[in-house]
Amino acid sequence: MSLKSNARKVLVVLTVAGLLSGLSACGLNGDNSGSATGSNDSDTVNIGVLYPKTGQYAEYGKMFQQGFDLAIEKVNEDGGVQGKKLGLKYYDTQSDAKQDASIAPKIAADKSIIAVVGDYASPASAAASPTFQQAGLVHYGFNNSAPTFTDTGDHVWTPQIGQDVYQTANADIVAKKAKKISVVYIENDWGKQAYEYFKEEAEKKGVEIAYESSYLPDSTDLSPILIPARDAKPDAVVDIGYGPDGALVLNTLRDKLGYTGEFFGGQETDEFLNLAGKNAEGTIITGSFSATGTKDEKAQRFVKDFKAKYGKNPGNFEVTAYQAIIDLAHAASKEGATREGIQKGLQTITDFPLYQGNGGTFKFNQKTRRADNIDPILLIVKDGKFVQYDGE
Structure with a gap:
């Protein structure tokens, strides 16, 4: 074999190694660091999580993970979904559109994942949506308030109040x-x-x-x-x-x-x-939420549980993350712990438990795939903390 041929082979090996290293660096291997980490066990189904563990939006990733982990604990303490344990598979994207788009195919190919939540920023989330839509995998943009977010297709949903x-x-x-x-x-x-x-x-x-x-x-x-x-x-x-x-x-x-x-x-x-x-x-x-102002009983229990676990009151970002997991578990429990079951649940269920706004329950508008009846509230900073604004 010639020296030129050997050199070409070495170059190919080094190039492939470099690409794999780069993919790992941007999160394609996942960041299964949650309290209920991802598993391929047949007794476990997972929710994929796109979130910014690192980067300029890491503060939001931390709040989201607290809400997600607490919700997973509650779901599994209550028996899981149709006899299966519910897990989370975390993927650090830094809420960057390029990373979301790169990670999406890996998530879509993982058959243990029955739905995806995230990302923080709507532009980043939207970059991943086409891949999930093509795979028939629900993309639940729980924090995505851009009104056009769900335009990608019928598997893209959000309970977030629109801008x-x-x-x-x-x-x-x-x-x-x-x-x-x-x-x-x-x-x-x-x-x-x-x-x-x-x-x-x-x-x-x-x-x-x-x-x-x-x-x-x-x-x-x-x-x-x-x-x-x-x-x-x-x-x-x-x-x-x-x-x-x-x-x-x-x-x-x-x-x-x-x-x-x-x-x-x-x-x-x-x-x-x-x-x-x-x-x-x-x-x-x-x-959309005030820990000190909510009158909803289940929301008050959530505040109590959150404070017991983390030593502080939850805010808007923690509650929306918590509710996202509860929503998807609710759909899986009623219609099946599968990708198809999640989609059917979002299409048919009319009593999703609502922790935001005035509490109660909510359903989805089937045309927009957004929550029908979640109203915003106003918050004001008083004595260094956000509290519900009463209009004075």
């Missing part, structure tokens, strides 16, 4: 507090779409948008867009984005630019509260 509904509520409370505003929003599909909904409703309410600008998700200095936002002399500044960038917007306005008016933005996370510190006081956001 059209969230931003209507957001604009309504802003209109009660301000007549002239500046708005900044995150530059991605979710942010642009959410802002359009907000803008439409705000203008209907007679609110003047004196200044508007987008910003990149990885921005570190927002002064160039916030100086003119301040100089427009608004009654309020509205940020439509995620938690870390909401804190950056707020801190820049308060600490660098001396803005003292109303602020609407951020998210209900410890990260936002820690980053924003005293500046967060009085901040109002739209949400």
Whole structure:
């Protein structure tokens, strides 16, 4: 064999090894680190989890995993689903669209997985949806509020309140507090779409948008867009984005630019509260759950169980993760612990237990594949914590 032939063979081996190493690095081997880790045992069926364990959105991944793990414990303590144990198979995507798209085929090929939940960001989730749709595998985007999220096909579902509904509520409370505003929003599909909904409703309410600008998700200095936002002399500044960038917007306005008016933005996370510190006081956001305000009995039990396990109250992200597993277990228990059973359950069941909003039960709109009757609530920061806003 020639030296050139040997060299070509070595190059091929090294290339394949490098590709496999790269795939492992981006999470294709899974991150089965949950309390009920994935299993191929015939007595176990699994839910695949797309989530950001690492990266800029890792705070959300941590909250999601707490909700998921607690729900799995409850389901299995209650007997599992149709005699089978329910497990989780975690995949760290960093909520990056490229990683979601790369990981999706591995998940779809795993016959032990009967449904998939996640990811955090709608653009990342949407990148994986076509693969799951083709495989006949339910993709349950429990955190995906982009109204177009379910457009991929009939196996793509979400119980999350849509941004059209969230931003209507957001604009309504802003209109009660301000007549002239500046708005900044995150530059991605979710942010642009959410802002359009907000803008439409705000203008209907007679609110003047004196200044508007987008910003990149990885921005570190927002002064160039916030100086003119301040100089427009608004009654309020509205940020439509995620938690870390909401804190950056707020801190820049308060600490660098001396803005003292109303602020609407951020998210209900410890990260936002820690980053924003005293500046967060009085901040109002739209949400779907209040641990201290819920009147629903099963939601109150969830709060008690969560606090016993983790030593703190759950927030919006923990409860939506918890509910996602309970929803899918409910479908599997009634219609079968299979991919087909999950799909049939989402199509036919009308009494999914609801922990968000006012509690009770919910069903899916079969045309939109979104929850029919979950209403947003308002949350405000008081004494360093988010509590339900009562309108005072």
